[in-house]
Amino acid sequence: MILVCGIPSETPLRMVTDRLKAMDAEFVIFNQRETANCDMWFAIDGGVLTGELRLGERVCQLEEFTGIYPRLMDDRALPELDDEPEGSPARRHCRGFHDTLMRWIELSPAMVINRCAPMASNSSKPYQGQLIRKLGFLTPETLMTNDPDLVRSFRAQHGRVIYKSASAVRSIVQELTDDDDERLDRIRWCPTQFQAFVEGTNVRVHTIGDEAFATAIRSEATDYRYAARQAGEAAQLREVTLAPELKERCLALSRSLGLEFAGIDLKITPEDEIYCFEVNPSPAFSYYEGNTEQEISAAVARRLMAGISVAAVA
Amino acid sequence: MGGAPGFTVTVEWTQAITDLYDWSTTMYLVLCSATDTSGLWTYEGLKHLGVAPLELVLAESLGQPATRWEHRLDRKGAHIKFAPPDGRVLCGSRIRGAINRLPGPPPAIALQAADSDREYAQAELQAFYLSWLNALPGVVLNRPAPSGLCGAWHHASEWAMLAGRAGLPVRPYRQSASDAPEQFYMPQAPEGVVACRFIAFAGAVFGGELYGVQLPEPVVQACGRLAQEAKAQVMGIDLYLDGDGPEGRWSYAGATPSPDLRIGGMPLLRRMAKELTEGGRA
Numbered sequence: 326m327i328l329v330c331g332i333p334s335e336t337p338l339r340m341v342t343d344r345l346k347a348m349d350a351e352f353v354i355f356n357q358r359e360t361a362n363c364d365m366w367f368a369i370d371g372g373v374l375t376g377e378l379r380l381g382e383r384v385c386q387l388e389e390f391t392g393i394y395p396r397l398m399d400d401r402a403l404p405e406l407d408d409e410p411e412g413s414p415a416r417r418h419c420r421g422f423h424d425t426l427m428r429w430i431e432l433s434p435a436m437v438i439n440r441c442a443p444m445a446s447n448s449s450k451p452y453q454g455q456l457i458r459k460l461g462f463l464t465p466e467t468l469m470t471n472d473p474d475l476v477r478s479f480r481a482q483h484g485r486v487i488y489k490s491a492s493a494v495r496s497i498v499q500e501l502t503d504d505d506d507e508r509l510d511r512i513r514w515c516p517t518q519f520q521a522f523v524e525g526t527n528v529r530v531h532t533i534g535d536e537a538f539a540t541a542i543r544s545e546a547t548d549y550r551y552a553a554r555q556a557g558e559a560a561q562l563r564e565v566t567l568a569p570e571l572k573e574r575c576l577a578l579s580r581s582l583g584l585e586f587a588g589i590d591l592k593i594t595p596e597d598e599i600y601c602f603e604v605n606p607s608p609a610f611s612y613y614e615g616n617t618e619q620e621i622s623a624a625v626a627r628r629l630m631a632g633i634s635v636a637a638v639a
Numbered sequence: 640m641g642g643a644p645g646f647t648v649t650v651e652w653t654q655a656i657t658d659l660y661d662w663s664t665t666m667y668l669v670l671c672s673a674t675d676t677s678g679l680w681t682y683e684g685l686k687h688l689g690v691a692p693l694e695l696v697l698a699e700s701l702g703q704p705a706t707r708w709e710h711r712l713d714r715k716g717a718h719i720k721f722a723p724p725d726g727r728v729l730c731g732s733r734i735r736g737a738i739n740r741l742p743g744p745p746p747a748i749a750l751q752a753a754d755s756d757r758e759y760a761q762a763e764l765q766a767f768y769l770s771w772l773n774a775l776p777g778v779v780l781n782r783p784a785p786s787g788l789c790g791a792w793h794h795a796s797e798w799a800m801l802a803g804r805a806g807l808p809v810r811p812y813r814q815s816a817s818d819a820p821e822q823f824y825m826p827q828a829p830e831g832v833v834a835c836r837f838i839a840f841a842g843a844v845f846g847g848e849l850y851g852v853q854l855p856e857p858v859v860q861a862c863g864r865l866a867q868e869a870k871a872q873v874m875g876i877d878l879y880l881d882g883d884g885p886e887g888r889w890s891y892a893g894a895t896p897s898p899d900l901r902i903g904g905m906p907l908l909r910r911m912a913k914e915l916t917e918g919g920r921a
Contacts, residue, residue, distance in 0.1 A: 366815035369796065372803045422816035428796045429814075445785030449766035451710065452773050452785070455717050467712040469767055475709055491770070492762035514751045515760055516708045516767045 326389040327352035327629045328378070328435075330426065331396035336611040337622070338396050344626035352629075355380055355426070357397060358405055360419045367429045374432055387429060392436045392629035396607065397423070436585065436632025438533075438625060443583030444606035448493045451518065453582075453603060460578045462591075462601035466521040473509035476501070476519055485522035487547060497555075498548035522547075525594040528565065530572075531610050532579040533586045533624040534631065537572045540613045541565045550612075562616040571599065578604060586625060665733050667691075667915055668775075671740040672698040677899040678740040684908040685738070690915060700724060702745025710771045717774035736778040736915035740897055741788050744768045778918040780840075780872045780911065781896055790871045790896025795823040798869075802891040805865035806857070808881065809891045826877060826892045834877040834892035838903040839866040841910055844876075845903030854878075858889045871896045873911075 327345060331338045333356055345352045355363060359381065367376030367387055376387035400406075400423040401416075409415045431440055446453045454464040468479045469491060480486045480501055490496035501519065527542040527549055542549045544560035567575065578601070579587040588608025592600045610621040667690050671678025682695045700706060705724040711717070719731040744764035752760035765788075772783040781790030793801065799812040810827055828834045837846040837854070839862040847853050854862075858878070866874050875898025881890040900907060 364816050366813065367796075368811060368813040369799050369803070369809075370811040372800070374800075418816060421818060421820070424820060425814050425816045425818070428794055431794070431797060432800055442786065448762070448785050449769040451712055451717075451770035452766065454712050455770065455773055458712075458716070463714070464712055466714075469710040469770065470708050471704070472707050472709065490759075490763060490766075492759075492766035494759050494762045513704045514748055515763055516710065517763075 326385065327392040327394070327632075328355060328385075328390045329353070329394045329396075330355040330357070331394075332357055332398060335396065335398075336615075337609055338394075340611055340614065340622035341394060341625050341629075344623045345629070348623075348626055348630065350626065350630050352392075353380060353383065353385060357400060357403060357423075360400070360403070360422050361405065361415060363422060365422060365425050365429070367425065367432075369432070374429075374434070376429060378426075387433070390433065390435050392438075392632035393430055393433060394438050394625065394629055395427075395430055397427075436629060438585045438628060439587075439606050440583070446582055447604065447606050450489075450491050450603050456582065457578065457601045457604065460574060460581060462574070462578070463598055465523050465600055465602065468519045469516045470519075471512050471514065471516045473512065476509055476512070476517075477506070479519055479521075483521035486519050487522050488517060488519050491518040497551055500547050523592050523594060523600050525592040525598075525600070528591040528593060529608075529613055530567065530575045530589040530591060531587070531608060531613065531619075531621050531624075532575050532584075532589065533621070534628045535576060536624045537567060537575050538613070538619045538621050538624070539565045539567045539572075540617055540619065562613060564617045564619050582606075585628060665692075665735040666729075667693045668696055668729070668734060668737040669693065669740075670696045670698070670737060670772075672742070675740055677901055678738070681738055681740075681900050681908065681911070684905070685912055685915070688908060688912045690912050694727065694729060696723065696729065698741055698745050699747075701741075702747045704748075704751075708767075708771070710767070710774065717770070719771045719774045721771075731774055731776060734775055734777060736780075736918070737775050738780050738911070738915075739772060739775075739783065739789050741768065741772065742897065743788055778872075778915050780914070781874075782872065784870065787896055790874065791869055792896060793869060793894070795827065795893075798894045799827065799891070801868045802865055802894070805868055806861035807865065807878075807891040808888050828877070828879040828890075828892035832879050832892075834879040836875050836877050836898060836902055837862065838873065838898055838900065838907055839863060839871075839876055840873040840903070840907060841914055843910065845907040845910070848904060848906075849902055854889060865894065869894070869896070873900075874898065875902070 327350055329342055329352055333354055362381045364379040378385045378387060400419050406416055406419060427441060430437055446456060451467055451469060458464055486501040487498050488501055489498045529540045531538040540562050542560050542562050546555035548555060549560040575589050582604055584606050588605035590602040614621045669678060669682040686693050700723040703724050707722040709720045722728045748764055768788055769783050772788060784791035786792045796812055796814055799809050803809045826834055835850045837844045842863045844854055844859045844862045862876050875895045877893035878889045879892050880887040882888060
């Protein structure tokens with residue numbers, strides 16, 4: 326049995342559940358927006374994990390689950406809680422349910438895509454960059470500082486420099502320009518991340534199990550996700566095939582971070598150097614699949630189902 | 640003017656470094672808060688044992704806007720240099736070991752941000768601290784993890800699973816949607832039973848002298864396995880005696896990656912001093 330968690334209409338989640346249906350997989354969905362009608366508990370006794378999950382009228386034994394796809398939104402921001410005051414019984418139940426669910430998922434022997442602990446390396450991009458380097462990828466020259474003079478010399482040294490968030494909080498990648506100079510004093514309180522701009526072609530590699538899907542992106546924008554806004558033209562995406570050695574290195578990178586499913590952001594320079602910018606542990610793959618028809622959601626579904634046979638043998 | 644090998648610095652920063660230090664020497668750090676009596680005790684103790692040069696770096700001083708930070712990632716690796724307001728310049732290329740007891744970035748920094756940016760500022764600072772602490776070379780006790788700057792933090796359910804896997808007896812753990820989250824911070828010992836905290840470090844367990852007990856060897860080994868499973872170089876493990884007399888079993892009650900090191904006394908300090916000064920040479 327596979328457990329899918331999140332908002333069923335969210336595109337990546339819907340794509341995976343459509344694939345599971347097409348593959349006749351047995352699955353249930355925990356719809357976050359119906360948390361009020363759900364309940365669960367788990368126990369650890371003698372190293373054995375047991376428990377129950379109630380979704381409306383349906384009750385599942387936790388041991389039944391061999392694949393889990395959690396794609397949860399922040400439960401505190403669910404629209405159903407909008408009118409609920411802090412600490413209300415509904416809010417407490419919602420928080421308690423999500424905490425119990427997440428704690429169980431971290432411990433479950435099922436195929437989980439992905440667990441929270443390995444996803445956490447993405448909470449600090451420069452930290453993750455240090456892990457990425459160990460796998461032999463180049464990472465952009467990076468400066469984190471609260472000293473405006475260092476930023477100026479970094480820009481003088483590299484010419485084009487971008488700045489972006491260091492944490493997992495999403496930011497739009499921007500190029501540092503002369504106009505920003507006056508604002509540089511504002512970094513005194515909080516060291517900020519600057520990177521040398523790397524020329525080349527963006528390639529997003531989705532790894533899932535032993536499969537890899539590579540997509541090349543053509544765009545003049547600094548951040549191709551916002552190409553229409555930054556360059557006045559949407560990015561163009563096309564499927565590409567990775568050299569076997571690079572594919573293996575991408576798979577090894579995901580494995581080393583403990584991720585079953587990852588979106589790896591690469592840039593291939595005109596000199597054929599391969600830079601890795603980050604590994605996204607919760608990739609919104611639907612954008613790439615929608616543009617290229619690469620069957621990423623099918624691979625996710627297959628991986629979730631693989632957990633079934635592994636567990637059945639065990 | 641050049642800086643440390645592989646590390647470009649500005650003239651001003653370089654002058655400050657050379658004014659204060661001989662390039663041929665190395666240094667050790669104790670990173671803690673001014674209110675962390677255990678961290679301050681460790682600093683004094685290591686200094687007494689001759690770990691030198693030993694620099695005390697207080698979280699509060701790192702939180703000052705006058706503290707200058709330079710953290711780089713380049714083809715040679717990750718580098719860190721920072722200059723607290725007291726005039727010192729601390730450079731990663733010369734650090735050989737550190738006691739890391741920073742629980743998080745000083746909250747005072749994020750409080751400077753506008754209300755709408757505070758959460759973002761906190762996330763950015765946490766990301767920065769995780770990265771620069773990870774860039775410290777040599778022996779770092781404890782190395783940072785995404786779940787905790789001074790060592791991996793685990794939820795009570797994970798600790799219970801890890802402790803059982805390591806071979807420590809653990810009471811059954813139960814969690815449900817209707818439980819109050821606070822209860823998962825309570826000791827796992829039965830009500831009314833006081834647990835003893837021990838320190839697991841480098842395959843040994845310290846603190847028995849404090850309670851006048853000597854833990855049986857299988858329990859010591861299980862504690863070592865728990866620390867290994869938790870990827871914590873040094874950690875506190877709470878145990879209680881389940882049953883009286885020779886039948887009593889030392890059982891798991893709790894764990895932390897940032898324990899009060901005073902529990903381990905001088906034997907722990909000596910071992911830490913040895914690890915700091917010799918551990919990085921292997």
